[in-house]
Amino acid sequence: MKVGIIGSGGREHAICFALNKSEKIKQIYCFPGNAGTSKIAENISIDIEDFNRLKNFIISNKIDLVIVGPEKPLVNGIVDFLEEHNINVFGPNKSASQLEGSKIFTKNLCEKYQIPTAKFGIFKDTKGALHFTNKANYPLVIKADGLASGKGVYICENKNDSKIAIKEIFNGKFGIAHNLLVEEFLVGEEMSYFIITDGKTIKKFGTAQDHKRVLEGDLGKNTGGMGAYSPSRLINDELDEKIITRIVEPTIRGLKELGIKYKGFLYVGLMIIKGDPYLIEYNVRMGDPECQTILPKLDSSLLNIFLACCEGKLDQCTIKWLDKKSLCIVVCSKGYPNTFKKKLLIENIEDIKLNADEYLYHAGTTRINNKVFSSGGRVLNFVCLSKDFLEARKKIFNLINKLSWNDGFYRKDIGYKVID
Numbered sequence: 001m002k003v004g005i006i007g008s009g010g011r012e013h014a015i016c017f018a019l020n021k022s023e024k025i026k027q028i029y030c031f032p033g034n035a036g037t038s039k040i041a042e043n044i045s046i047d048i049e050d051f052n053r054l055k056n057f058i059i060s061n062k063i064d065l066v067i068v069g070p071e072k073p074l075v076n077g078i079v080d081f082l083e084e085h086n087i088n089v090f091g092p093n094k095s096a097s098q099l100e101g102s103k104i105f106t107k108n109l110c111e112k113y114q115i116p117t118a119k120f121g122i123f124k125d126t127k128g129a130l131h132f133t134n135k136a137n138y139p140l141v142i143k144a145d146g147l148a149s150g151k152g153v154y155i156c157e158n159k160n161d162s163k164i165a166i167k168e169i170f171n172g173k174f175g176i177a178h179n180l181l182v183e184e185f186l187v188g189e190e191m192s193y194f195i196i197t198d199g200k201t202i203k204k205f206g207t208a209q210d211h212k213r214v215l216e217g218d219l220g221k222n223t224g225g226m227g228a229y230s231p232s233r234l235i236n237d238e239l240d241e242k243i244i245t246r247i248v249e250p251t252i253r254g255l256k257e258l259g260i261k262y263k264g265f266l267y268v269g270l271m272i273i274k275g276d277p278y279l280i281e282y283n284v285r286m287g288d289p290e291c292q293t294i295l296p297k298l299d300s301s302l303l304n305i306f307l308a309c310c311e312g313k314l315d316q317c318t319i320k321w322l323d324k325k326s327l328c329i330v331v332c333s334k335g336y337p338n339t340f341k342k343k344l345l346i347e348n349i350e351d352i353k354l355n356a357d358e359y360l361y362h363a364g365t366t367r368i369n370n371k372v373f374s375s376g377g378r379v380l381n382f383v384c385l386s387k388d389f390l391e392a393r394k395k396i397f398n399l400i401n402k403l404s405w406n407d408g409f410y411r412k413d414i415g416y417k418v419i420d
Contacts, residue, residue, distance in 0.1 A: 003303070004029045004058055005041070006048050006078070007069030010330075010363035010381040011288040013037050014295045015067060015302070017361065022303040029063060035372045036362025048073050051081045058087055065090065067306060068264075074284050075101035075147055079263075090306045091264040092284045096255060099266070099282040103181050104145050106282055113250040117279040118183040118271075126170050129180060133162035141183040142166065144174040153222075155185065188273035190280065191232045192290050193243055195268070196305065199261035201314040202248060204240075206294040206321070207232040209417070210287065214337055216413045223337045224378055227329045227414030228293040229389060234272050243268065243277045251282070263309060292361045292381045293328040297321050324357070324385040327392040327415050331400060331408045333364070336377035344374045344407045352402055357385040358395060379408060390419045 003025055005012050013036040016028055020040045031054060033043035046053050048070070058066060066082060068074055068091035077094035098105040110117040118141070123129035133140065133156070142165040144152030152174045154165035169180045194205040208230040214220040247268060255262050267283035267290070286294075295302070299320040308317035333340040349372050352360060361383065364376020382399050386392035393415060400410060413420070 001025055001064040002027045002029070002062060004031060004063045004066040005033070005037075005069060006031045006054070006066065006073060008032050008034050009069065009288055010361045010378070011286055011291040012069040013361040013363070014292040014359075014381075015069065015286075016041050017359070018295050018298065018302040019067075022301055024303060029057075029061065031057075034362045034375070035365035035367040036360070038367050048078075049076070051078055054078075055082060055085050055087065058082070059085065064088060065303075065306065065310070067091070069285060071097070071100050071283060071285055072147060088310055090310055092262050092266075093260075095258075095260045096262045096264075097284045099251075099255075100284040101147060102145055103143050103281065104179055106279075107181065109251065109254050110279060113254040115247055115250050115254075115279055116277065118186050120181055120183045122179055122181060124179055126166055129166045129170075129182065130163065132182060133166065134159055136162075136182070139185040141185055142169070143181040143183065144169045144177060145179045145181060146175055146177075186271045186273060186278055186280075188271040188278070189234060191234050191270045191272055191277075192228070192287055193232075193235075193268040193270055193277075194286065194290070194294065195248055195266050196264070196309060196314070196319075197252060197262055197266065198309045198312045198314040199252070199256070199263050200312065202244070202252060203314060203317070203319055204244075205265065205319070206230055206290075206297065207235045208287070208290040208293050209233065209415075210290055211411060211414055214332075214411075216411050217416075221337050223332075225287070225289045225330060226332070226411045227327070228287075228289050229325070229327045229392075229415040229418065230290070230293045230297065231325070233418045239272065239275060239277065243270065247277060247279050288363075289328045289330055289378075289381050292359070292383055293326045296357070296359050296383055296385055297324060297326050322385065324387060325389050325392060326383060326385050327389055327396065328381055328383045329393070329396050329400070329410050329414050330363070330378050331380040331382065331403070331405065331410045332378050333374050333376070334407055334409055340377055341407070342373075342375055343368075346372045346374060346379070346403070346405050346408075348402065348404050349380075352399060354399075355395075358399065359383040360399070374407070389415050393419060
């Protein structure tokens with residue numbers, strides 16, 4: 001069969017790599033893909049926001065299954081559009097994607113179905129938001145309602161911080177803002193939890209701890225993710241049961257009661273406080289770099305899982321995992337997440353030799369005249385499986401040293417809470 005993958009990051013390369021193991025697949029297309037996917041798939045240079053061009057290519061090339069990686073096309077309704085043209089596609093539809101596309105939609109769902117989350121207020125204009133924040137206890141959290149590429153969240157320590165956040169959001173820093181969200185600040189430890197569902201059956205799909213801050217010690221600006229490890233050090237049977245019964249199941253049930261069927265991955269961003277889970281956010285796709293961290297541990301066919309999910313037969317699908325720990329380190333362009341250069345040659349990348357349980361996923365890369373160049377802020381993902389997190393990290397350091405890319409940098413303390 002033929003498969004198409006929409007997206008160009010490390011997540012999409014990891015999905016492509018896992019699907020390429022299946023003997024059922026004779027051709028993979030990536031839209032637009034990256035230098036890594038070009039080695040195992042055919043990269044197709046189509047703007048992923050041009051739904052018509054994507055649809056025409058998919059139909060003319062008789063692609064049997066399409067997997068949507070990033071959130072923006074999901075929130076914009078690509079699944080609905082492709083399904084209207086009888087194209088088999090993995091991912092939630094536009095209504096379901098409101099879980100990520102509108103923080104206020106999710107908060108209202110939480111309130112209705114008593115899903116534990118931070119207390120919140122919704123404000124439609126600057127005046128009302130300022131009136132509230134001038135009397136609030138600090139710190140507090142202010143969020144833009146829609147998609148903001150992970151940057152629309154402000155941790156405000158005082159009234160001046162709130163004033164800046166409110167004005168930037170309503171002045172359109174993250175697009176047109178009809179509302180913003182003010183939340184209480186939860187003190188605990190974050191955790192990433194994943195499930196896959198066909199709208200009826202829920203299957204667990206791993207846990208991870210993501211390192212968002214650019215500097216070691218979890219300091220500095222937020223990024224798209226500097227690395228991750230799996231499983232989370234916080235997970236245990238009791239917490240797992242609480243997450244499923246208090247958060248995941250009420251969410252899927254609540255969507256059903258709204259007439260919304262959820263199909264695909266669901267990323268559950270949690271704050272764990274004294275052993276209890278509180279929902280921070282939902283993402284309607286696999287995380288990045290959590291996906292790159294979790295997928296190498298999968299001991300079942302990813303293709304069969306996707307097909308079972310699309311066919312509403314997830315209850316008949318067994319998902320097996322390797323009993324190993326996984327650690328991922330992201331190599332970024334110098335300057336990220338601020339200004340950085342692009343089209344920088346990564347000279348030694350083709351010389352990297354990977355042993356068993358070692359993986360190299362491309363993210364912001366492109367191939368020009370058979371050479372690999374950087375094309376984004378987060379460039380490469382090095383992943384290693386091991387019985388031990390420390391050993392996994394040491395092996396990744398050896399690989400990055402062999403890369404010897406002077407235009408890149410990485411955090412050397414990924415996983416420090418489970419290692420040091």
